Amino acid sequence: MNIGQHISQEYNDELEDLRNRVLSMGRLVDQQFSDASQALLKGKIDLAQKVAKLDYKVNAMEVAIDEECAQIIARRQPAAIDLRNLFTVIKVVTDLERIGDESEKIARFASELSTDTKSMNFYKSLKHMVSIAKAMLADSLDCYARLDSQKALEISRMDAELDAEFENLNRLLSTYLLEDTKNIESTLKVTWCARAIERVGDHAKNICEYVVYVVHGRDIRHIDDKSSQDDT
Amino acid sequence: MNNNDIELNQQLGKTVGNPLVDGIPRMSCQSVDVFYNQDLQAIFNVSVDLAKNQILAMIGPSGCGKSTLLRCLNRMNDTIDGCIVTGKIYLDNEDIYTSNIDPVLLRAKVGMVFQKPNPFPKSIYDNVAYGPRLHGLMTNNSELDDIVEESLTKAGLWKETKDRLNKPGTGLSGGQQQRLCIARTIAVKPEVILMDEPTSALDPIATATIEELMYELKSSYTIAVVTHSMQQAARISDRCAYFHLGRLVEVNDTNIVFTNPEHGLTENYITGRFG
Ligand SMILES: Nc1ncnc2c1ncn2[C@@H]1O[C@H](COP(=O)(O)OP(=O)(O)OP(=O)(O)O)[C@@H](O)[C@H]1O
Ligand SMILES: [Mg+2]
Numbered sequence: 001m002n003i004g005q006h007i008s009q010e011y012n013d014e015l016e017d018l019r020n021r022v023l024s025m026g027r028l029v030d031q032q033f034s035d036a037s038q039a040l041l042k043g044k045i046d047l048a049q050k051v052a053k054l055d056y057k058v059n060a061m062e063v064a065i066d067e068e069c070a071q072i073i074a075r076r077q078p079a080a081i082d083l084r085n086l087f088t089v090i091k092v093v094t095d096l097e098r099i100g101d102e103s104e105k106i107a108r109f110a111s112e113l114s115t116d117t118k119s120m121n122f123y124k125s126l127k128h129m130v131s132i133a134k135a136m137l138a139d140s141l142d143c144y145a146r147l148d149s150q151k152a153l154e155i156s157r158m159d160a161e162l163d164a165e166f167e168n169l170n171r172l173l174s175t176y177l178l179e180d181t182k183n184i185e186s187t188l189k190v191t192w193c194a195r196a197i198e199r200v201g202d203h204a205k206n207i208c209e210y211v212v213y214v215v216h217g218r219d220i221r222h223i224d225d226k227s228s229q230d231d232t
Numbered sequence: 233m234n235n236n237d238i239e240l241n242q243q244l245g246k247t248v249g250n251p252l253v254d255g256i257p258r259m260s261c262q263s264v265d266v267f268y269n270q271d272l273q274a275i276f277n278v279s280v281d282l283a284k285n286q287i288l289a290m291i292g293p294s295g296c297g298k299s300t301l302l303r304c305l306n307r308m309n310d311t312i313d314g315c316i317v318t319g320k321i322y323l324d325n326e327d328i329y330t331s332n333i334d335p336v337l338l339r340a341k342v343g344m345v346f347q348k349p350n351p352f353p354k355s356i357y358d359n360v361a362y363g364p365r366l367h368g369l370m371t372n373n374s375e376l377d378d379i380v381e382e383s384l385t386k387a388g389l390w391k392e393t394k395d396r397l398n399k400p401g402t403g404l405s406g407g408q409q410q411r412l413c414i415a416r417t418i419a420v421k422p423e424v425i426l427m428d429e430p431t432s433a434l435d436p437i438a439t440a441t442i443e444e445l446m447y448e449l450k451s452s453y454t455i456a457v458v459t460h461s462m463q464q465a466a467r468i469s470d471r472c473a474y475f476h477l478g479r480l481v482e483v484n485d486t487n488i489v490f491t492n493p494e495h496g497l498t499e500n501y502i503t504g505r506f507g
Contacts, residue, residue, distance in 0.1 A: 005505045077463055079490045079502045217492030 003085055011076055015085070018068055022089055022096075025061040026141040028054060029096045029103070033137060033200055036103040037130040039110035040193060041123060051107035058100040062093045084217060088210040092144060095203040099137065102196040102203075109189045109196075121176075122190050125169040129197045132162045136204035143208055149215040152208035156220075162201040169194050244476065247279065248494045249484030253471075256325065257281035258454040259305060259342075259424060264319035266300050266309065266478075274300045277319075278480045280473055282424065287446060287455040289469030289486065291462065292501065296475040298458040302426050305456065306342035307335045323424070340367055343417035347429040349409030351401030351416075356393050359401040359412055360384060363420035379419055387415035388445050407438025414445065418453070425449065427457040431464065443468050462502050466490045474498040 003019065004012045032054050039048035069090050072078065078086055136158050143152045173194075176187050209221050259282040266275035275297045282288050282305075290298045300309070307328060309315045321328050328338055340363065351359050360380045363369075370376045380397070384390040389411040393404075401412050410430060417425055427446075431439040446455055446468055459465050465472050466486060473483040474497070482495045493499045500506065 007504050007506060011504070079462060079466065080493050080499045082503050083491060 003081070014068075014072055014076075015082070018065065018072070018086075018089060021061065021065050021068070022092055023141070023145055025058060025065065025093060025096050026144070028058055028061070029099045030137055030141060032058065032100050032103040033106075034134065036106040036110065037134065037197075039107050040113070041127055041130065043110070043114040045111050045114055048107035048111045051103050055100055055104050058097060062097045065093045066090060080217075081214070084214045088214050091210050092207050095206045099200050099203045102199050105196045106193050109193050113186060113189055113193075122169060122172065122194075125165065125172065126190070126194060126197070129162060129165050129169065129194060132158060132165065133197050133200045133204070136162065136201050140204040140207040140211075143211050147211060147215055149212045152211040153220075155208045156205050159201050159205040162198060166194055166198040244479045244481060244497070247480045247483060249482045249488070250471075251280045251480070251483050253281040253283035253286075255284075257322075258284045258324065259456075260320075260322045261301070261304070262320040262322070264301070264304060264317065264321060266297070266304060266318075267314075267316045268312070269314045274478050275304075276478045279319075280480055280483055282454050282456055283471070284454055285450050285452075286470040287450050287457060287468055288483075289465035289472045290456060290458045290475060291460070291465050291472060292475035292481075294460075297478045298475055299428050301475070302344075302428055302456060302458055305424070305426055306339045306344055307333075308339070308344065310335055337367075340420040341422050342424040342426060343420065343422035344426045344428070345410070345413050345417055345430050347432055349406060349413050349433075351404070351409050351412050353400065353402060355398045356384075356401045356404070356412060357397040360415050360419045363416060367420055369420065383415040383419040384412075386418055386445075386449070387411045388441055389415055405438075407434045407441065410434060410438070410442060411445070414442070414449075418449070422453065424454045424456070427455065429458055429460060432460060439464070462490075474501060476501075 003015050006012050006015075032051050035047040035054075036051045038044055039051065069086050073086060076082070136155055139151065139155045139158075142148075143155060170191065173187055173191050177184060180187070206221070209219075212218065212220050260280075262279050264275055264278045265273060267273050278301060280288075290302065292298055303309045303312075304317050304321060305328075309317055317329065323338070323342065326333075328342075352362060354362070357380055360383050361376055364376060364379050370379060381390060381394075384393060389408060392408060393412075401409065404412060410433075414425075414430075431442050434442065443464065446457070449455065450470075457465075457469065469486045471483060472486045472489040474481045474489070474493075474495070476497050482489065482493060482498045484494070489498065490502060493502065
C-alpha cells in the first residue's frame with residue numbers, strides 16, 4: 001500500500017510534501033550525528049559548533065511538521081494507513097529531534113574532551129559504538145523512506161549489539177573511575193557521550209518500530225524481538 | 233452466475249474480519265442472496281450478525297446493496313415486486329422468513345427510519361400514537377399519553393413539542409421530523425432499529441443530536457445504520473461492515489476497521505483512494 005493514490009490529488013501532494021519534509025529533517029539529523037561523532041573521535045571543534053547551529057533548523061522543522069500534521073488531521077480526517085502514516089510522522093520527528101539533542105550533547109562534550117589525552121583510551125570502544133549507531137540511523141531513515149518493515153525488524157535487532165558495547169564500555173569506565181580519581185570529570189564525560197550514542201540507537205530503533213506499525217498496523221514496541229518476529 | 237461474477241467472487245473472496253459476534257446475536261444473516269429479478273442479483277452470500285445493544289454501521293459505494301440488505305432485516309423487500317430473498321435471517325433465533333411470521337408484527341419489532349424524514353400528515357401526537365394504536369399496545373388513553381411522552385422524550389423531542397402536540401408533524405424542521413420518526417419507531421417498543429442514512433439531510437448540530445440519541449438508544453435496542461459518512465460510522469458504530477458490489481467484503485470492530493482494515497478494498501474506500 002502506497003501513501004498516494006487518493007482520489008484527491010491535493011491530498012496526495014500534501015502527504016508527499018510531508019514525507020519529503022520528514023526525510024530532509026532526517027538527513028539534517030543524520031548530518032548532525034555524523035558531525036558530532038567526528039568532532040568527538042577526531043577532536044574537530046569546528047564540526048562541534050556546526051552541530052549546535054543546525055539544532056535551530058531541526059527544531060524549526062519539527063514544529064512545522066507537527067503543525068502540518070495537525071492541519072491534515074483536521075481537514076482530511078485520515079483513517080487506516082493514512083492515520084497510521086500521520087501518527088508515525090509525528091512520532092518519527094520527535095525521535096529525530098531527540099537524536100539532534102543527543103548529537104548536540106556529544107558535540108559539547110567533544111569540545112571539552114578535545115584537549116584531554118586521557119580519554120583517548122576509550123576511543124576504540126566509542127568508535128565502535130558510533131559506527132553501529134550511525135548504521136542504525138542511516139538504515140532506519142532508509143527503511144522509513146521505503147516503508148520496508150522487514151529491514152526495520154533487522155535494524156531493531158542491531159540495538160542489542162549497541163547496548164552490549166555500551167555495557168562493555170561502562171564496565172571499563174567504572175574501573176577507571178576507581179583507579180584514576182584525578183580524571184573523574186573527563187571519564188564521566190566519556191560516559192555521557194557513550195550514553196548519548198546509545199540513545200541515538202534507541203531512537204533509530206523507535207523509528208523502525210513505527211515503520212512496522214505503518215505497514216502492518218501492529219505496535220511492536222515493548223515486545224521482545226523473538227515474539228515480534230514470530231507473528232509477522 | 234456469469235463469468236464476471238465468478239471473477240469478482242474470486243477477487244472478493246469470503247468476508248474478512250469478524251462476521252460473527254460472541255454470544256447470541258440479536259439478529260443474524262446467513263448466506264443471504266437478494267435478487268430484484270431473475271438476472272439482477274443485488275446481494276451475494278452475505279452472512280453477518282447484529283450484536284445486542286450494539287450499533288452496526290453499513291458502509292460502501294452507492295449501489296452496493298446496503299439499503300437492500302437493511303430492508304431484508306424487516307422484510308420491507310416483500311413489498312417490492314420481483315424481489316427474492318434467499319438464505320436465512322434470524323431475529324432472536326427465529327427465522328423471520330417462515331410463513332408463520334406476520335410481517336406487520338415483525339416491522340414493529342424491527343423498526344425502520346428512512347433517509348428522508350417521512351412523518352404522516354397527521355399531528356405530532358398521532359404520528360407517535362399510530363403504531364401503538366395499530367398494535368393495541370395500550371388499554372386506555374392515559375396509557376397512550378404516557379407512551380407518546382416517553383417516546384418523544386427518548387427521541388429528544390419532548391421539550392420542543394410538548395406544547396404543540398396537536399400541530400402537524402410536517403410543520404417541524406428536518407432534524408425534528410427525523411427525531412419524530414425515531415419517536416414513532418420506538419413507540420412500538422422494537423428490539424431492533426434500522427436506519428438508512430438517517431442524518432444525510434441534516435446539519436451538524438441536528439446530526440450530533442441524532443447520533444447522541446443513537447448512543448442512548450443502544451442500551452435498550454440493537455441498531456443497524458447505513459451511512460455515507462465515514463466519520464459518522466467511525467463515531468457511532470461498535471462494528472462496521474463494508475459492502476462492495478453486493479458482497480460483504482469486511483466486517484469487524486469499528487476501531488479495527490478505521491485503523492487497520494484487513495481488505496484492500498475497505499482501505500481504499502475509507503481512505504478515499506481509487507478502488
Ligand atoms: N426496487 C428495486 N428494483 C430493482 N433494482 C433495485 C431496486 N432497489 C435497488 N436495486 C438495485 O440493487 C442494487 C443495490 O441497491 P441499493 O439501493 O441496495 O444500494 P445502496 O448501497 O443502498 O446504494 P445508495 O448508497 O446509493 O443508497 C443496485 O444495483 C440497485 O440498482
Ligand atoms: Mg441506499
